[in-house]
Amino acid sequence: MKLKVRPSDFKVTERLKEGIITPGGGHRVYRVIKEKLTSMEAATELAAHTGVSTGDIGMAGLKDRQGVTTQFMSVARGPSVSVSAGAQSQSLGIQSIGFCEEAITAEASDGNDFQIVIRDLRDGEVDHLRTALEPVRASGLPNYFDSQRFGNLRHGQGWIVLDLLQGDVSGALKRLVASTSSFEPPARRRLKEALGRSWGDWSACRSIAGKLGRHHSVFEHLKRDPDDFEGAFDRVGTRERLIHLYAFQSHLWNRALALWVQDHFEERISLRGIEGMLRFPVGEFQLPPEWGGQFMLAGSQLDGVTDPLQRELYERTLERLGLTVQALDMPNLAGFQLKPEPRPAIVHPLKLRVRPAEEDNLHRGARMVKVEFGLPRGAYATMVIQRLVGQSTGGVDERPPAAFQPSREERGERGGGHDFGGDRSDAYGDPRGNDRGDSYGGEYGGDRRGGARRGGVRGGGARRGGSRRGAPRSGGGGYRGGGFGPTEDRNFERPDRGPRPDGGEQDFGGDFRPRGGARRSRGGSSRRGGGGPRGGPRGASSRGGSSRGGGSRGGGPRGAGPRGGGARRRGGSRRR
Structure with missing residues (x-):
């Protein structure tokens, strides 16, 4: 199955609690309908129309870039605004709809309604x-x-808290700040690799952190007190x-x-x-x-x-x-x-x-x-x-999950992938609000500058199944679901029938997949590359075609919400 093949396949409409919108009040409320934009990018557009900074925009939660989402934002004493989708912006509509007494926060939300095409x-x-x-x-x-x-798993850091509980503070800190991710730009990945190689040389690490643009105070502290890893960990951004x-x-x-x-x-x-x-x-x-x-x-x-x-x-x-x-x-x-x-x-x-x-x-x-x-x-x-x-299994199913490996689609269009946030109902009423792990994006938000930097279309990456290298990734193809099934190219695990006698596994279609090798169909032939969706290699294209563009990525804007700082405007520049 595939999700989000087209933006219209995934529609999210935020619900506000009854009584939030009133005929009068100190904050004007806007209905914001967006497509191919993060909530922070939409907030930046609204800020430009209302003459305020992005940090002055109130909202209940961050919504997904992929799909068509409707949410509500507020501005203290904001002017009336009317922007029609397809006019000034083909992917953003803004309409004044009333007022509220206080800025909209997560507490104003009553959940979300979804219309999803599978x-x-x-x-x-x-x-x-x-x-x-x-x-x-x-x-x-x-x-x-x-x-x-x-x-934390999508980006290769593992369970930092488990490391801390087991007393490995140095290892936890190293994995937190130096783990590399296939979701981040190559230049940043190389700097993190250098950080890992230089671990223990705190002057060198401080220099690398300067190029990364984050974690300066961590290594300044270690330069002063090389053995105080608890103190260094305390200097990691609170949100992170x-x-x-x-x-x-x-x-x-x-x-x-x-x-x-x-x-x-x-x-x-x-x-x-x-x-x-x-x-x-x-x-x-x-x-x-x-x-x-x-x-x-x-x-x-x-x-x-x-x-x-x-x-x-x-x-x-x-x-x-x-x-x-x-x-x-x-x-x-x-x-x-x-x-x-x-x-x-x-x-x-x-x-x-x-x-x-x-x-x-x-x-x-x-x-x-x-x-x-x-x-x-x-x-x-x-x-x-x-x-x-999903498929019914029953019986014994206790097997440890395999290590997570992102599918090709997840590593794909970093600026247009699944933002992970809009397909859930934001913040379940706890005081953490949006500080709950949904805006990873590889950079978390500790940078505090806000903004979604995962902009342009990536040109790299070879397509299996015969397509050329370097082709820009389109918005099609849909969410293939590698994040749900670490060992499969599908969203869901196969029926849990247990291991095969020779160590292989049986996938949804009944075909046999030798462990560690290409899948072999019932007829005995080996299928590689652009094989069908029923258990082909991870990220293999669907039925000879390429499942492109709608790849998942872990998170949205860096900021915890609208107060996290500015976001790049729609269609922002691609990474360099």
Whole structure:
């Protein structure tokens, strides 16, 4: 399956809480409809029309670049503005719609409504979607954090917090500031490689940090006190540190809830996520009534986790990581502690509708389906799609996830890829707001200058399947889903039938994939490069064609929100 082949395939409309918009008030409210723009870029345009700085724009959350998104922004005592899409901007429409008493923040949002076209579906996937519809309507689905939350894995840093908990502060700091990512420009990647090679020579590292434009104070401190890695870590930007803290806390939450599903439901769907197996009950289900619908995000030493069953699930999760409850604490790092917080264990999509399947005019022999639903803040639309289209497995499915490798599409058009943020409902009501790990983009936001620098179309990269090197990546092709299935070129893991006798694996289409080699079809022939989508090599083009352009990338603008600084205007210059 593919998502976001065309911008109109993915529509997001923000919902504001009742009573936010009023006939009068100190802040004017604007409806902003955008396409191929980040929220920060749209905010910069609105700032230009209203005569304020980008930091003066209020908004509830960051929305995806890919797709057509509608959200609301506010400006204190702002003028009336009317910009029609296709007039001054072909990708941005702005309309004054009223007022509000205070600037719009995450607290003003009531969630998002989605209209999503799922393409390149086979009949079996369409049938599964229809079968899954009623159980999801009746019981919802586990409210897992999706891959958008775990940019630390997408960008090769691993679990920084786990390193800290195990006492490896130097290693954690090195991985945080010097890990390279295929999502970042080659020049920046080379500087980070040099930083890693020079580790321990703090004067040299300080010089490299100057060229990187970040982490100066980290290495200034190490020049003064070469052994004080805790003090150096404290000089990493607060937002960047918290992103890693929240990612690890979310990982523990996902693993503990997935254990509960594994323990209590023999028939379940198991999908491979970026940070582990995600398990879903197949039929209707209920939470233990004593949970009150909530599963706690764990604090230090499981502070706040009072339910005995939830505590046991967390203890088992920590044991698998080689940790004890007492070790889940970082007393030497001030202001860097896990804090407990309730999170709904189940998300119920609102007004979930699936339109009749149609022929997919962009993928020969495939079908497409339009899905509509609403979500509260903090829930992920991609998780709903996975649950609807995933395959039932049941039985034993406990296998460690493979190391994440981005698909070719994810490494593709860095300026137009999946921004990871708009396909979830922003900020689930916690005081963290947007500081929750969704704006990785390889640079996090610690730079504090704001702006989305992942602009131009990349010309590099060889296409498998025969297309030329150096061709610019188009906006087509869609989201192929490497972020959901680290070992597959599909969004979802194959049915969990267990390993093959010779160590290979069986993919969705029943074809045999030798471990570490090219896939071999039932007829015995080897397919490479531009093979079909049913289990070809990672990133292989779809049915002889290239799946281009709609690649994922981890994050949006660097700033935490509109107050993170300016963003480049639409169509910004390409990277040099």
